[in-house]
Amino acid sequence: MVMHPDELVINDYVDGALPPGERDIVERHVAGCGECRQLVDDLRDIRRQTAALRPMEPPSRVWTGIERSLRQKKGPYPFFGGAAPYWLAVAAMLVIATAAGTRFITSSRQAPGVAGTSAAPADSADMAKSVEDDLLQAEQHYQRAINGLEQIANADKGALDPHTAATLQKNLSVIDSAISESRAALKAQPTSEPAQASLLDSFRTKIGLLEDTVALINEMRKGNDAGAAQIVSGLKQKS
Amino acid sequence: MVARVQAGDVDAFETIYKQHAARIYSLASRMAGSTGEGEDLAQEIFLQAYRKMGSFKGDASVGTWLYRLAVNHCLDFVRSRRAKMDRMTETLDGEGAFEPVSRRETTAAKIDLERAIAQLPEGCREAFVLHDVEGFDHKEVASLLGIAEGTSKSQVFKARMKLRALLARRA
Numbered sequence: 001m002v003m004h005p006d007e008l009v010i011n012d013y014v015d016g017a018l019p020p021g022e023r024d025i026v027e028r029h030v031a032g033c034g035e036c037r038q039l040v041d042d043l044r045d046i047r048r049q050t051a052a053l054r055p056m057e058p059p060s061r062v063w064t065g066i067e068r069s070l071r072q073k074k075g076p077y078p079f080f081g082g083a084a085p086y087w088l089a090v091a092a093m094l095v096i097a098t099a100a101g102t103r104f105i106t107s108s109r110q111a112p113g114v115a116g117t118s119a120a121p122a123d124s125a126d127m128a129k130s131v132e133d134d135l136l137q138a139e140q141h142y143q144r145a146i147n148g149l150e151q152i153a154n155a156d157k158g159a160l161d162p163h164t165a166a167t168l169q170k171n172l173s174v175i176d177s178a179i180s181e182s183r184a185a186l187k188a189q190p191t192s193e194p195a196q197a198s199l200l201d202s203f204r205t206k207i208g209l210l211e212d213t214v215a216l217i218n219e220m221r222k223g224n225d226a227g228a229a230q231i232v233s234g235l236k237q238k239s
Numbered sequence: 240m241v242a243r244v245q246a247g248d249v250d251a252f253e254t255i256y257k258q259h260a261a262r263i264y265s266l267a268s269r270m271a272g273s274t275g276e277g278e279d280l281a282q283e284i285f286l287q288a289y290r291k292m293g294s295f296k297g298d299a300s301v302g303t304w305l306y307r308l309a310v311n312h313c314l315d316f317v318r319s320r321r322a323k324m325d326r327m328t329e330t331l332d333g334e335g336a337f338e339p340v341s342r343r344e345t346t347a348a349k350i351d352l353e354r355a356i357a358q359l360p361e362g363c364r365e366a367f368v369l370h371d372v373e374g375f376d377h378k379e380v381a382s383l384l385g386i387a388e389g390t391s392k393s394q395v396f397k398a399r400m401k402l403r404a405l406l407a408r409r410a
Contacts, residue, residue, distance in 0.1 A: 011392070011396040042407075049352050053372060055261035056261060056268060057261050058278060058281055062282055063253065066282050070286070201275060
């Protein structure tokens with residue numbers, strides 16, 4: 001019977017962390033063992049792929065949110081030569097609501113004993129009920145944020161060119177389908193953590209897109225073509 | 240630039256943001272296992288950096304200072320999230336697990352790898368990201384995560400083996 005090296009030893013071998021003597025032993029084994037050679041090749045491949053990962057560019061709404069928060073603290077919104085317009089203030093409040101909803105996700109996703117645990121039945125039922133309540137609250141948070149952002153976006157939709165408006169509409173339809181699919185999955189498996197996370201992720205995606213819409217309208221009103229083009233480019237990548 | 244930010248110049252801060260946003264956002268998203276949470280974390284990190292810029296002494300570069308701030312913030316987030324858990328979340332590895340619907344990610348092996356990293360269980364994901372992606376050695380990872388060096392090694396190995404299985408399933 002062939003004695004394979006311990007997998008952690010193979011891992012150290014891949015990392016070049018074995019002392020010379022041990023490394024030679026493993027090397028000789030790997031040369032003659034297809035199974036271990038495959039493991040070494042796979043681990044090396046994962047290391048190679050990981051090393052090739054590039055930094056990801058954050059969506060434009062990340063800076064928009066930061067800037068909004070900083071400018072609010074500094075007083076009047078400078079882009080408008082005075083106080084921020086009503087819709088911008090509402091949008092800022094909605095970002096806070098979104099953040100609150102996000103925390104609901106975290107707490108509901110990590111609620112102990114949700115799915116597939118061995119907790120006592122009564123505890124499981126209580127926990128399931130608690131998670132469902134959390135989920136409902138989070139949904140309500142998101143829905144309020146979505147309603148508010150839709151109101152803002154619809155009120156100023158005229159500021160967008162028809163092609164961009166169509167792209168936004170198309171993306172919103174895709175996200176709405178995802179929400180419906182997630183709801184259906186959740187109906188079939190009410191305590192499924194991935195299904196809950198997926199539904200909330202779809203809400204968050206929708207809010208993100210609506211925030212992008214508001215940011216785009218903001219850039220167009222500022223006459224910042226470069227900023228607007230950057231946001232539109234991001235929208236196209238998502239479509 | 241730092242002096243301008245310390246004086247409250249938001250435009251100067253935007254320049255710093257643009258220089259470092261991708262690295263911070265990538266770190267946050269990979270540590271949290273979700274781009275959505277990565278966005279929230281990146282915002283929190285930069286807002287915290289803006290608030291703390293007054294205490295920046297220039298002993299290190301802004302990038303190094305910001306990165307350290309980001310690592311600590313991500314670790315706080317991960318610890319706080321883990322504190323709420325009484326078990327490792329490995330449901331995504333189960334047979335017939337629900338496939339999360341994601342419309343943002345579409346093609347290419349790199350995206351497959353990003354998605355696979357996001358599916359790693361809590362614990363081994365952070366060790367893997369810090370070691371294999373961010374380039375910390377096991378001693379540093381152990382110190383950052385408050386675990387033994389041997390645990391860091393085994394967590395990284397566990398992560399690699401899970402990635403191997405996840406990527407093979409998609410091949």
